Amino acid sequence: MGRLVPAVTRALDILELFLDGDGTLSAPEITRKLGLPRTTVHELVTTLAARSYLVPVPEQPGRYRLGVRTYQLGSRYAEQLDLAAEGRQVARNVAETCDETVHVAILEGTDVIYIAKVDSTHAVRMVSAAGRRLPAHCTSVGKMLLASLPREELEARLPGPGDEPLRAMTPNSITSPDELREALTEIRARGVAVERRESNPDVSCVAAPVRDSAGRVVAALSISVPTVRWTEERRVELEALAAEGAAELSARLGYRGAA
Incomplete structure (x- = not known):
């Protein structure tokens, strides 16, 4: 230099x-x-x-x-920022630290769309892939993004009285709108989301919010861990790492505040 x-x-x-x-x-x-x-x-x-x-x-x-x-x-x-490209770089950094699969996703309607994914070196099949959609309420990134919506906007996306229950991907998926509301309230209070085998029966995840320069939550970053490596101690470690990764991506997008 x-x-x-x-x-x-x-x-x-x-x-x-x-x-x-x-x-x-x-x-x-x-x-x-x-x-x-x-x-x-x-x-x-x-x-x-x-x-x-x-x-x-x-x-x-x-x-x-x-x-x-x-x-x-x-x-x-x-104007030159590319959320997907920045997300891939940060996801790569996080994955190198924990050797687990890292995703970055955005919310569209009631689904999440994965815009970046970096796999761990472990051979564990994941249901996600860059560009794939999943029901938001079944994923940690999705629940993080739903929890970040204004309440009026959230209610507009949830089933109303008499509607069909939420779709289940595994027996652990939340299907009750009221139960989901309770989970989202806890997520808002904690600032991180946890999903325990709700989109994949063999995988649990943690996620943290990604903010743009105006402080709006525009994406979420998650770390996915197979059940064989999931413990409460590991969850605490990965929550902190996901929050750090999300903060790094937020900074790249111009966010300067404290989440």
């Missing part, structure tokens, strides 16, 4: 300071936070402002906020 350019590094350090707090800073505050000479900060801020990366805050003399140029760059980055 080539040599880093100090002036560019310092300019980027200044821009990144605006990611915290209320988004406005003065030159003295920048000087104090970065420990740079006042003249250096003044020159860098003047240059960034001249290029529209920073703009003065109206009615607050001496204070700056991020300018339109940073928004244009961020928008172009967002």
Whole structure:
């Protein structure tokens, strides 16, 4: 790797300071936070402002906020994001850590669609595949995504009184809408979803939510484990790993908050 350019590094350090707090800073505050000479900060801020990366805050003399140029760059980055491609990369990282099968899925209607899958090195047949649909209520990713819906939207997707029960994929699948509602309430409280042999009689899964730059849940990441390797201790470990993977994918999509 080539040599880093100090002036560019310092300019980027200044821009990144605006990611915290209320988004406005003065030159003295920048000087104090970065420990740079006042003249250096003044020159860098003047240059960034001249290029529209920073703009003065109206009615607050001496204070700056991020300018339109940073928004244009961020928008172009967002346009180039590919959830499936980013999901595959993160899923690969997670799978390398735990050597279990990792999925990323999105919600469409009452089904989940798997957009990324990375297999473990173990020979265990999975019912999923990239591009395949499964009933959301039978999967950890699906339950995570259903739990993230506004309540009105969730109710519009669930069977009403007199409707047929939910479809079962195994004897462990939830078929009662009321039982599903209770499960989703627990998922909202815990922030992770668990599925115990509900879509595959030999596999259990954990899942965590993936958010976009606006904080909306747009996908979920899961880790699937065959029954022979499933224990409560392992579940706790994988819940944490799924949450870490989902957080990494969320960050790649521009999310900066705390899930």
